[in-house]
Amino acid sequence: MAPEDRRAALIAATIPLLHEHGLDVSTRQIAQAAGVAEGTIFGVFPDKLSLLSAAIVQAFDPAPTLDAVAAIDPGGDLRVRLSAAATLIMNRFARNARLMAAAGHGHHAKDPAGIARMNRAREQLLAALTELIEPDAALLRRTPAEVARLVLLFCGANTFGPFADHRFDGDELVSLLLDGLLVPPDHSHGGV
Template sequence: MPPRARPMAADERRAELTDVTLGLLRVHGRAVTTRQIAEAAGVAEGTIFRVFASKEELVDAALARAFEPGDLVARIEGIDRDQPLSARLLDLVGVLQQRFRATFDLMLKVELVGPPRHVHDSEEAEEWRARLTLLLTDLVGEDGDQLAVPVDHFLHVLRLLTFAGSHPKVTEGRLLTPEQIVETVLLGLGRRD
């Protein structure tokens, strides 16, 4: 007999199933079954369809969750501002690379060519980009005077190189290290006295 699901509100059940499904998508890709999801969540398979209309709706919710900021803000805020700029940037690139690599791995596993539309084309996405810009500008802080370009341009280039240097297809399997990224950007965009 299938396990009896612990009673919980529909929103809570949706969140739990979404998290479980996201973990399974990272392993099985779109081939994951509702039976695997139910077993991993400790519920009967029918419980899934009490809160999701279909497996596709559940998978879509899990993929949307993968693109949420999650703990990224806290990790960036946790970077020690007393370190030299290069050390802060190394920490930042390490955080961003972990995020990018996990996202790229998932996208390859589920054969997703690009992120879901809402990730770039929504008011929420605009708000997130603005918040991230403020976080990163704060991370540079008063050391912006060490740069030969405006801080926003420097950060744009840093993020682009981190993104491209973290993608296994773009780099042809030769991923860039945080040190390579930071040295390249600081050398290219740092002030020359």
């Protein structure tokens, strides 16, 4: 196997283990998952941390989510577009929640290149959402960029931290954002 292929295979084997074990994954576990001898890892990576860093970078690659957001029909209803995007984003956040916590507490928290990649990914996601919202800018009280930031905020709050509540799906979050919490005046609400 070519060195780049072996590198890619080791990274691919490491990502699910990072999701399961965090940074405590062992090189023995990685080697077993990759179907190689443990020493093979060190023929490709100088140390375990280098492999973990490469795997985290790959896991955080925003391209699949950006591609999925870009594939949402821009001519569809705003609510449907935003719900689809919110669902994609929450799935991404949920899939990477443990890795984000691990990266935030380890060497990666002080890695300027890693921080720059995370910020770039956030900005790319914000730009993709803004573009998705722009066709309906005239319907909104806020700019598409502000609405995109709120969608990201809602998705993040629903996934991370002490107030995360996974009962809210993309449809519900978008409903809360677009409709608020008040019952519309033309609907009955239990006689109130």
